[in-house]
Amino acid sequence: MNALIELSEVTKRYAAGGAPALERVTLEVAAGEAVAVMGPSGSGKSTLLNLVAGLDKPTGGAVTVAGQRVDTLSETRLARYRRRQVGMIFQFFNLLDDLTVADNVLLPAQLTGTPRRRARARCGELLGQLGIARYKDSYPGRLSGGERQRVAIARSLINDPAVLLADEPTGAVDTATGEEIGQLLLDLNAAGQTLVLVTHSPDLAARYAHRTVRLLDGRIAGDTATAGGTADTGRRPGAGARP
């Protein structure tokens, strides 16, 4: 397997001597794959996602993404890694309330130093594909949960990341909106976007992921193929994303 993400014997402890949040986890995710990570609260799902995102460092083991050892990077290099390689979607959107929708989406591109004209063109393209172009000058506070999550998805794609990491992306929206968000993620994956999805929902995992990894007490308790991640809806929100 051509692994885009590799976790090798990864252990993470938040307190010295305390119980590990993750213990000797080994996992590979191929480019273009959609993997759902499931498990009860406190099983280590978000910890795993944070380690891949470079938001946290493991206590032991190695995390490699796109051929780059993430766990050994300095804070500055980790920030650059997050800009270039990772798109993050959060449960509670994490949009900046003081910025318009367009400015929220543009933010990662501005941090990267993408030329303004090119960034704006890409932003317009993404907002159009996600069906929120009419809100580009609105503020997040005026949008519904589903619309905000679409903005967050557009923001995560602006720099064409290698990996899209979604932490409970449907956790803060109603069922119908959750379906829409799931479908969007499915479309992105169908367009070649590698996706790691943390979810409590077996239904979401079954329908929108190729594989489901189950975590229990910080260890991998199961890694099974699912039927999801293969639907082709014809719509390509992330068609411009890196395959």
Add this chain to the structure above:
Amino acid sequence: MAIPVWIDIAAPAWMLTLAGLAALLPAVRAGRLPAVQAITAGQAPRAARGHAAQRLAGRLPLPRPVTAGLATPLARPARSAATLATITIGLTGAVLAVGLSSQITKIVLSIGQAYIARALFQRLTWLVVVLAAIGVFATLLMQAREKVRDLGIHKALGMTPRQVITMVSCWAIAPAIIAAAIALPTGVALEPVVARAIVSAQAGPAENAPLLPGPRGQAAGNARPPRQQPRAAPGGAVRYTRHGKTVINAGPPGSGQRPGQSLFSGPLSIAGQNPYTPGEFVLLVLAGLAIALAGALGPAIWAATTKTTTALRAE
């Protein structure tokens, strides 16, 4: 000279009163805050403050950390006003001290006194400047803690520690520029007033008050020459009597001051001696920025080193 007992009582009493008054406004605000508003603080969408500023700043051809940092103070005008006031007071103190230090050799009686007075002014300047920096530090730290989630989002999206430090430092830059614009003319205007007060206190208000120069622009030097010949006073100053009152002209021999000329040679005074050189003005503007940056550095480093995952969880 012993310090009178009443000062020992009045000083701490005044300090307590000031502290109480400073705490009163936020205390009243907290007391009147509706419970629902307090509970939802940080969860509900915030009021649309500073949106226009963010939008305008975003159009500037500057890096994102700078534009975000410059626009942020406008989202909390009251807090920014406190930062502005702190820097203004500190910088005004510095402007005053520089001007008075420059003039001090002309308004004291001896080189020894000049040395002591200059040292005193320098120490007071440092005290005011350090207090101002501490004020900026306290205000910005509170702001950084309040905006920790936004900082976490920026960091999660790839803002480097250096960019975070730049952004938080810029929170104080705009107030510092405005403070410089207020403090420089204020300090320059206050300098002759304070100088006169010092001279009056030194020579005795009853003796010299009538002979000290009036408001700026009144040519004290147009006063008639003294009728009596001046005689040397200790430290090279000139002492003479006019209208039956003792006047001390502190201008040392060769300083260009004539007998009868004002004891005070402030800016725009008849002596035409501006106590500030252009270089000092530049340094004073930089001092304003230095106060702001010194105060901002601690909160900026705190923001840069806070764990992103912790910041994102903060509400």
